[in-house]
Amino acid sequence: MNDDPSRRRLGRGLAALIGEMDTVAPAAEKPRTAADGKVPIEFISPNPRNPRRQFGDADLTDLAQSIREHGVVQPVVVRPAPRQDGRYEIIAGERRWRASQRAGLAEIPVIVREVDDRTALELAIIENVQRADLNPIEEAQGYQQLIDEHGYSQADLGQVIGKSRSHVANTLRLLRLPDVIRDMLVDGALSAGHARTLVTAQDPAGLAKRIVEDGLSVRQAEALAQMPPAQQREPRPAAAAQKDADMLALEKLLSDATGMKVTIAHKDRGGELRIAYRTLEQLDELCRRLKLER
Structure with a gap:
């Protein structure tokens, strides 16, 4: 295994390099991570190599509303943009940056880090994996980027992101x-x-x-x-016959209400309701809504 010291350092997790930027604190306290300052939002650009590609519209709308009410609790982590004086490139926090634009903010708090391309990619992948923000394909593509561009082995990747080598291998297989x-x-x-x-x-x-x-x-x-x-x-047994129009309509109603894919498997006595979420934010939002209904 490559014993590069920078990889051992990254193995301690994202917080070891850029601070406790994603610590979840009680909502009532709303503590803020200290920022290096504020930057005009138009001076910040997304990282074109960010492994995360999917940003749900409903998620961004909800976060934008929260930002209007409470501001940006966790600063966006950026680095000076290569060959662009005065501009910055996002390392971690693109979702917060996008939602801040929707919220109409002129400036956004940032933490500035001087890192090279490899470290920026590593940090972006680590942050998203730790927060479960990547869908499985994005995660696999991020791992493949590190292998192709920086010569990582699967064991190296497992050490860096805090996952087993078998997890890395199984995730990469999805690209097939x-x-x-x-x-x-x-x-x-x-x-x-x-x-x-x-x-x-x-x-x-x-x-x-x-x-x-x-x-x-x-x-x-x-x-x-x-x-x-x-x-x-x-052919499937009759019990698993095609869903009728009423059941399909109910699935659509629940999917629209939650912003997530909802499927219903109805049987003679009861059944099963399944809700597929992509991010922890979606799960948190679902839990919040359920609590409000009590």
């Missing part, structure tokens, strides 16, 4: 899936656990469709993946 299945992962229709069962399947797209339609668990998907493709496509 067809685009149609990658889209399901990005949309939250499939979990990473489901997707891993499809990597070696003979008909991954067909199997993925059945997993989604039948609401199969990961264990059920694994068992189905061991069957020949012909058996995988056998």
